[in-house]
Amino acid sequence: MDDRSIYLKQLELGPMQNFVYLVGDPVTRQCVVVDPAWEIDTIVETAAGDDMTLIGALVTHTHQDHVGGSLASWGMPGRIPGVEELLAQVATKVYVHKAEREFLPGLGSDLVRVDNHDTLDVGRLRLTFLHTPGHTPGSQCFLVDGRLISGDTLFIGSCGRTDLPGSDPSQMYYSLTQRLGALPEDTILFPGHNYVGASSTIGDEKRENPFMRFAALGDFLKVMGGPRS
Ligand SMILES: [Zn+2]
Numbered sequence: 001m002d003d004r005s006i007y008l009k010q011l012e013l014g015p016m017q018n019f020v021y022l023v024g025d026p027v028t029r030q031c032v033v034v035d036p037a038w039e040i041d042t043i044v045e046t047a048a049g050d051d052m053t054l055i056g057a058l059v060t061h062t063h064q065d066h067v068g069g070s071l072a073s074w075g076m077p078g079r080i081p082g083v084e085e086l087l088a089q090v091a092t093k094v095y096v097h098k099a100e101r102e103f104l105p106g107l108g109s110d111l112v113r114v115d116n117h118d119t120l121d122v123g124r125l126r127l128t129f130l131h132t133p134g135h136t137p138g139s140q141c142f143l144v145d146g147r148l149i150s151g152d153t154l155f156i157g158s159c160g161r162t163d164l165p166g167s168d169p170s171q172m173y174y175s176l177t178q179r180l181g182a183l184p185e186d187t188i189l190f191p192g193h194n195y196v197g198a199s200s201t202i203g204d205e206k207r208e209n210p211f212m213r214f215a216a217l218g219d220f221l222k223v224m225g226g227p228r229s
Contacts, residue, residue, distance in 0.1 A: 006125060006145045007031055007052060010190060010198060014038030014080070016065045017194040021149055023142075024052050025123025032056040032122055033086070034142065034149050035066040035192065040085040055122065057086055059096040060151025060192055061139040062103035083107070095120065097131060100138030114140070132179055134172025135160030141180065143187075148202065151192040154180055156200045159211040160192075162224050169224035173217050181212060 009022040020043060024031025031052040036043050047054050059067055064074070068082010083094055087110060096104055098113040114120075116131035127144040132153040139160070142149040152160035153175055162169040185203030206212050214220040 006147070007050070008147065008190075009046065009050070011039075011042065011046065012194050013042060014065065018065055019190065019192055019194055019198075021190060022047055022050075022052065023122065023125075023127070023144060023149070025125050028123030029053055030055045030123040032058050032120070032127070034058045035060055035151070036086045037064065037066050037068045037080050037082045040081050040089060043086070044089050054090050054092055056092055056120065057083060057094045058120075058127075058142055058149075059083070059094060059100075059104070060141065060149070060153075061136040062096065062100045063136065063152070066151065066192065067104065095129070097129070097138030097140045099131075099133070100136060116140075130179055132175035134162055134168055134170075134175045135164070136166045137168070139175070143183070146184070146186065147188045147190060148180070148183060149190045149192075150180070154189060154205065154209075154212075155191045155193065156189065156196050156205070157209050158195070159209075169221055170217060172224065173214065173220040176212050177214070181206060 007024040007026045011020045013020050021034040022031050029052050033043055036057050064080050068080040070079050093112050094107055094110050095112045095114050098115055101113050114129045118129045120127045125144055127142055130141045130143055132139050132141050135152045139153050141153055162172045183202045187202040189200040
């Protein structure tokens, strides 16, 4: 497929440099949204303005800056609108990795638990879920038409934190070097935050991102923290 065969819109929303994505088929006019945490009105209006119908919300992981929710556990006041607000506006399914299902309570039948290598058809496009634990137990990336939406697993030049509750640096090593490292070099990378730019490629990250270049788990753990006892 060439560029005209996919609809992909990258929106930088909220105060934490999050990238929210709309991904869909420009022929059937169906799309999904990735990590609808901030500015739900903007997300819904952007899809509608592009004449696209939202058929699903995909969750890379359940940190509040990606799905919304109370900030109390971060010691901050307030609430991010997130998935709940989206569902109040649009009737749609929410796809979350099965390891983090319990972090999205109250969604009932709107919630779909997915696992590694599951697929979702969005019009003529087939999207594949890749389980990439490490930042969180149920972190996942989405592969569609040679593009990878990577959440907080792989950033341009770095990777997600592995010192948070539920993080596992050993799993992050394997997610980066085995699962994502096995993708074709020309796979276009779309990260979950705008830390240093909008996109990269897997090939460039394998050459230049130090976190994808550790030859052995032990070397990675010396930098990222050893196994917790
Ligand atoms: Zn996160």
